Amino acid sequence: MDRPGVRPEYFDQADLRLAWLVxxxxxxxIVGAWGYDGYRGKAYVYHGGPSGLTTGPADWTxxxxxxxxxLGWAVGTAGDVNGDGYADVIVGAPYYDMGETxxxxxxLWYGSAGGLGPNTTPATAEASPIASGRTRRVRQRLLR
Numbered sequence: 280m281d282r283p284g285v286r287p288e289y290f291d292q293a294d295l296r297l298a299w300l301v302x303x304x305x306x307x308x309i310v311g312a313w314g315y316d317g318y319r320g321k322a323y324v325y326h327g328g329p330s331g332l333t334t335g336p337a338d339w340t341x342x343x344x345x346x347x348x349x350l351g352w353a354v355g356t357a358g359d360v361n362g363d364g365y366a367d368v369i370v371g372a373p374y375y376d377m378g379e380t381x382x383x384x385x386x387l388w389y390g391s392a393g394g395l396g397p398n399t400t401p402a403t404a405e406a407s408p409i410a411s412g413r414t415r416r417v418r419q420r421l422l423r
Contacts, residue, residue: 307338309368311351319343320350322370324395339395341370341388341404348375350386350401357387365390372401377408384408 308325315321323337343350353371360367368388375384386404388395396403 307356307366309354309356309370310337311354311370313349313351315351316342317346319346319348320352320372322351322354322368324368340398341386342398342400343372343375344400344402345376347381348372350375353385359390360387361389363389363391365392368395370404375401377406379408382408 307327310323310325311320312323313320320343322341324339326338341350350372351370352373353369355369357367357369359365367390370386370388371383372386373383374381376382377384384401385407386401387407388399388404
């Protein structure tokens with residue numbers, strides 16, 4: 280697979296538990312690799328189907344912008360936030376700077392008929408700063 284620098288030990292355990300949904304074609308799989316590329320982090324979306332997960336490169340990715348952002352610390356589907364009938368994706372970066380040093384940010388990418396769009400960076404997402412440490416609590420909620 281074409282994933283230089285990605286170490287599977289950084290994949291979120293919650294995604295591994297959802298494998299049966301993905302393999303049944305009921306849900307895509309989003310993987311957070313927060314240790315990618317100097318801890319910039321990266322999120323990967325793989326579409327599933329009756330034959331299992333997509334093979335080869337991910338169907339969609341988002342990469343952190345700066346070393347130490349930890350993009351992908353918390354990942355998950357966000358439901359249909361904007362009410363357009365398509366699933367949206369939320370990705371946490373607990374040390375991302377958005378006005379304050381290491382305040383942390385939750386990024387939201389909207390789904391559409393064409394998917395999540397081209398591979399991207401946080402610049403194309405809705406962003407919401409979070410108080411320091413809150414990403415860990417969000418992550419715990421996503422893992423329930």
